[in-house]
Amino acid sequence: MIDEPYRWVEAISNRREYIENELATGSPTIGLSFSEGILLLTFGRDRRKIFEIYDRIAIGGIGHPGDIERLRIMAIELASTEGFTRSAADVSLRRMANYSFSPALKQAFEQIYGPPYLARILFAEIGGSQEEDLFVRLDYDGSTHANSMSAGKRREIFGAIAGTRRGLEQAEGFLRRAKISNLRSALETAVRAWGVALYTSDVFSGV
Amino acid sequence: MDGSNQPNPLAGDFLTVLKQRRLISDIPSNPGSRSEFVETTVTTILSFKYAGGVLVAGDRRATEGNVVMYDRAEKVLEIDHHSVMAIAGSPSTAWEMARILEHSFQFYRRSQLQEMSVEGKVRALSKLLRDNLGMVMQGVGVVVPLFATYDKKSSDAAKVFFYDAMGAKFEATDFASSGSGALAVRSVLYYENNWGSKPLRERNREESILLALKALDTAAEADTATGGVDRHGKIFPIIKMVTGAGVETVADDKLSELFQTQVA
Numbered sequence: 001m002i003d004e005p006y007r008w009v010e011a012i013s014n015r016r017e018y019i020e021n022e023l024a025t026g027s028p029t030i031g032l033s034f035s036e037g038i039l040l041l042t043f044g045r046d047r048r049k050i051f052e053i054y055d056r057i058a059i060g061g062i063g064h065p066g067d068i069e070r071l072r073i074m075a076i077e078l079a080s081t082e083g084f085t086r087s088a089a090d091v092s093l094r095r096m097a098n099y100s101f102s103p104a105l106k107q108a109f110e111q112i113y114g115p116p117y118l119a120r121i122l123f124a125e126i127g128g129s130q131e132e133d134l135f136v137r138l139d140y141d142g143s144t145h146a147n148s149m150s151a152g153k154r155r156e157i158f159g160a161i162a163g164t165r166r167g168l169e170q171a172e173g174f175l176r177r178a179k180i181s182n183l184r185s186a187l188e189t190a191v192r193a194w195g196v197a198l199y200t201s202d203v204f205s206g207v
Numbered sequence: 208m209d210g211s212n213q214p215n216p217l218a219g220d221f222l223t224v225l226k227q228r229r230l231i232s233d234i235p236s237n238p239g240s241r242s243e244f245v246e247t248t249v250t251t252i253l254s255f256k257y258a259g260g261v262l263v264a265g266d267r268r269a270t271e272g273n274v275v276m277y278d279r280a281e282k283v284l285e286i287d288h289h290s291v292m293a294i295a296g297s298p299s300t301a302w303e304m305a306r307i308l309e310h311s312f313q314f315y316r317r318s319q320l321q322e323m324s325v326e327g328k329v330r331a332l333s334k335l336l337r338d339n340l341g342m343v344m345q346g347v348g349v350v351v352p353l354f355a356t357y358d359k360k361s362s363d364a365a366k367v368f369f370y371d372a373m374g375a376k377f378e379a380t381d382f383a384s385s386g387s388g389a390l391a392v393r394s395v396l397y398y399e400n401n402w403g404s405k406p407l408r409e410r411n412r413e414e415s416i417l418l419a420l421k422a423l424d425t426a427a428e429a430d431t432a433t434g435g436v437d438r439h440g441k442i443f444p445i446i447k448m449v450t451g452a453g454v455e456t457v458a459d460d461k462l463s464e465l466f467q468t469q470v471a
Contacts, residue, residue, distance in 0.1 A: 076318050084310045
C-alpha cells in the first residue's frame with residue numbers, strides 16, 4: 001500500500017498532523033544572544049528542559065521526553081567524541097546540525113514503518129563574539145532554521161521554538177522589536193516572548 | 208549516529224562510547240618481546256594535604272634514557288574543577304589517560320545530569336591503568352599517577368590517592384609521591400610531617416609551597432631524571448592547590464620569589 005506514491009504522501013501528511021498535535025501544547029524555549037552571552041529560557045512544571053551539550057553548546061526541546069532524551073544523548077556523544085578525538089575547537093553546532101541531526105531526523109520521519117522523533121529542538125552555540133552566536137531550530141522532519149548560517153541574510157539575535165507555527169511567528173515578531181542591553185532586560189524580554197509564544201498558540205486561542 | 212542505536216550498557220560511560228565507535232585502539236594484551244627502543248619518561252611528583260586542601264607538585268623534566276628530552280613538561284594536570292592528576296612514567300600514555308578522564312567526567316556530568324562521585328572518579332583511573340596492563344607487560348607505557356581531589360561531602364575533604372602500575376588504588380593519609388625521585392621526596396615529607404616545625408596538615412599555603420620546592424630540590428640533587436629548579440631558564444616546578452574553591456595553579460612569580468629568598 002505504501003508503495004503507491006499517493007499513499008506515501010498521505011501517510012507522511014498524517015504523520016505530520018499527528019506530531020504537530022502532539023507538540024502543540026509544549027512549553028516554548030526562547031534563546032537570546034546579548035553582550036554577556038546567551039540566555040535560554042523556558043518554564044516547566046515537572047522536568048528539566050534545558051541542557052548543556054558541550055563547552056559552548058546547549059539545547060532546549062519540546063516533545064516527548066524520551067525522544068528529547070535520545071537526541072540529547074546523541075548530541076552529547078557526538079560533541080564529546082569529536083572534542084576528544086580532535087579538539088574542543090572542532091566541535092561545531094553548524095556541522096552537528098546539518099550533517100548529523102538533520103539527515104537522521106529526516107530519515108526517521110520518512111520511514112513510515114518506524115517511529116519518528118516527537119521533538120523540536122533549539123540548539124544554541126556561543127561564539128567567539130556576539131556576532132558569531134548561533135541558534136539552530138531543528139524539527140522532527142529534519143528541517144533546520146538558523147538565526148544565520150547564510151551570507152546576505154540579516155542575523156537575528158534570537159532563536160525560538162514553540163508548540164505551534166503561529167506561536168513561533170508571534171514570538172519572533174516580538175523578539176525582532178526587542179531591545180536588549182543586559183541580562184535583566186534579556187530576561188524580561190525572554191519571559192514576555194515565552195508568554196507570547198505560548199498563549200497565542202492555536203490551542204489556547206479559543207479559551 | 209551509530210552509538211545511539213544500541214543503549215550504552217553503562218549509562219554515562221564515555222570509554223564505552225569511544226570503544227563502540229572504535230575511536231580508541233585496543234591495547235594488545237599478549238606480552239610480546241620487549242623492544243629495544245628507549246621511551247620517554249617523566250618523573251617525580253608529589254602531593255600532600257595542608258591546612259587549605261591538597262597541594263600537588265611535579266618537576267618539569269622528561270628524559271629518554273640518559274638524555275634530557277624536555278625541560279618544560281607538564282606533569283600536574285587539571286582534570287576538573289576539583290581534581291588534579293599528576294603523572295610519572297610514560298607521558299604518551301599518561302596524557303591520553305588524563306584526556307580520557309577529563310572527557311569521561313564531563314561526559315558523565317552532562318549526560319547523567321549529576322557529578323560523578325569521588326569514588327567513581329578514583330575508580331575510573333584505576334580502570335584505565337588496568338586496561339594498560341598489556342603495554343606494561345611489554346615494558347612500555349608504564350604510568351604510576353597520583354590523583355588529588357577535594358570532596359566537599361566528606362568530613363575529611365582533602366583526598367590524595369596513589370596507584371601502582373596495575374591499577375591498585377591506595378588512599379594516602381597525609382602525603383604521596385611517585386616517579387624516580389619519589390623516595391627522596393617521601394623521606395623529606397615523612398621527616399617534615401613527624402619532626403618538622405609542624406605537621407603538614409597544619410601548614411598554610413606559603414609554607415606548603417615552600418616545602419614542595421624543597422622536596423623537589425632534594426630529589427633533583429641525587430636523581431638525574433628530576434629537573435628541580437632551573438635558575439637560568441627560570442623554569443619552575445608546577446604546583447597546583449586543590450581547595451574547596453577549586454584548582455589554582457601557583458604563579459611562576461610566586462615560586463621565583465619563594466625560591467630566591469628561602470630555598471636557593
